[in-house]
Amino acid sequence: MSNNMDKQSYIDEAEKELLHTYNRFSLVLDHGEGVHLYDTDGNAYLDFAAGIAVCALGYSNEHHKEALKAQVDKLLHTSNLYYNAPVIEAADKVLNASKMDRIFFTNSGTEAIEGAIKAAKKYAFTRDGHAGHEIIAMNHSFHGRSIGALSVTGNAHYQEPFEPLMPGVKFADFNDLESVKAQVTDKTCAIIMETIQGEGGIYPAKKEFIEGVRALCDEKDILLILDEIQCGMGRSGEMFAWQNYDVKPDIMTCAKALGCGVPVGAFLMTQRVADKSLAPGDHGTTYGGNPFVGAAVSAVFDEFKRLDIVSHVKEVAPYLEKRLDELVAKFDCLTARRGMGLMQGVECSLPVGKVSAETLNQGLIVITAGSNVLRFVPPLVIEKSDVDEMIEKLETTLVILSKSL
Template identity: 40%
Template sequence: MTIKQQASIKRDCFDKVMLPVYAPAQFIPVKGLGSRVWDQNGEEYIDFAGGIAVNALGHCHPKLVKALQEQSEKLWHVSNVFTNEPALQLAQRLVDHTFADRIFFANSGAEANEAALKLARHYAIKKFNPYKTKIISFTHSFHGRTLFTVSVGGQAKYSDGFGPKPADIVHVPFNNLDAVKAVIDDHTCAVILEPVQGEGGLTCATPEFLAGVRQLCDEFNALLIFDEVQCGMGRTGTLFTYQQYGIIPDILTSAKALGGGFPISAMLTTDTIASVMYPGVHGTTYGGNPLACAVGCAAFDVINSDAVLSTITAKRKLFIEQLEKINQQFSVFSQYRGKGLLLGAQLSEPYHDRARDFLNTATEFKVMILNAGTSVLRFTPSLVISDEEIIQGMARFAKAVEKLVNSK
């Protein structure tokens, strides 16, 4: 595509040719470097959104670019009729640094969760009985957009309107152990949860809740699935968030930051649970793609380092300090949520349900943020964003807040 042809593509083209399931910003990003993005007009933005926690190392990180370039000249795709070196290398890294013995690669968080849920039911049916199929999930959870995963997710606004839903799925309040006790039984095959709920408002699981759920799963021979699609891969300050709680899941899912921007996901589990699977029972054409796994290896090596993980807490503190400066002037936040650089700012009562207004106004001042629900602002920047960029971006955001507050 020539520069002239590229320039001819405008934002209104989206409204004409794309399925209307998104409402993207009015500008089109065309270039990114680190924590900065440029649009078609050459305007520069500071990126606090990170592709919804995907761009964990920012845009065009040199080590990821190098890995992609080198692999692109070797092997792009062979399907799972054959294996490939990058897939095995990334799988080995995940096994070496987690509880897991076995890895399954796919392309998105939804696919990883779909695989996890299918595995849990298959394991329970094979090991116990064909009626052990109940899945316990939580209100405000989010696990993907396939019919199965969106039904397991605890937000009706995403799952209603598509006809009959998969059966034997129960939703209870998050962080409520008594609610889990009330519904778990011998027919339960799995409990699935996010240690930090992402789309549901950045609510963290309490240590007591996770310990209690683990105990209940052991008691009723149910598998504990941790969805770390958003909170994993360094986002909260450890490689995976479960490592902060000392609670070991039976299955864990990862995606988003796993490829640093290249689509890839993984399901992690143990030898015992994986033993019920066999060739043909599940699969994917693109999963374990050499390009994705080569980039994944590079991203893994950078993220899983003290140079990155040891800085997350300090960066979170700086973000909150800057948000507090804004709050002291405008009183727009009531609390801060999440862990590490999965950071949420709860809007105060006068601004409830206006998160999207903050997001849209922020883009006017050249800073990219997110929302998590209607009343929580979400910040998921690069894990290697500089302090200078945090301060500069927050100065821009402060102007956006000022405009929004004064426009009431």
């Protein structure tokens, strides 16, 4: 295949070859620089999606690239039968930032969820001497596409074709503590939830809710699993979103921006959980935590520190909130804004898929969440001027669509 094909030729080829599990936008992206992406036709796009909250450092960060290039020249993979230095360095940096005690590196967020579920089940098995425990998850949650992760994803649309799923999962309502308490039995081993619900429409946990769930878990020796796959890694204004609440999980999952484009995830736990859960033979991965992804994670944490990303988010996020609030006040089709840090959602009465498609014509990438929310998860290195440019392009989009729909 030629690397110089026109856009439609690339798209036609992809539609012949790739499994049709995505309705992709008519866009063939070629390269990125800073907070902009460029397609094969040379058009520039201000990116407020960051590859679905992955590219926290934007595109073509020199320190990140150099670390990856250097590791490619040394060693890509060894398996977990041996130690490797890059992943040990990466583990130290992630644990230091999270104040958790143990970490297992995976290849994705979904795999991190799978490991977290297994760890919770094994903890309860060790404690009680039998299996058959239950997990409480949240309605409108999203944790991944594998059978285990789907089983704790509170969305029937995603689940129905693949039933029967993993048994022993009950669902409660996010930010409704009484609904959680109503699902607790003596079989409950874990409560799993996103600290900020993402796909469900950008809903941060309420402080009294997450504190109440933590107290409930402490009272009944239930493990609290917090999914930080999208909301973690500085996006909320703290390194991990639960740090905004001063509520620590027993198990935490992380991915997306952990490698800033390199596929890597992780689940972390306290020593108390580690002592009674996964032991040799219980869990494994061929690729997870190899030297290449270790170098990526290590470089990401170095850059977060060098650029003081968390402080930058705290500075820019209030400005993004202010400009979005002004937009909501201006347009009847926008009804509410919510979120935390640089993870924001705006409810929209126009078809959000059409809004997302039209923003591309204006040189802006914005994605959606749920059926009626525009989602803003830009690279964490955006400046206020980028926010202004985004608002201008989005405003033009809304004016065009309000007239045509």
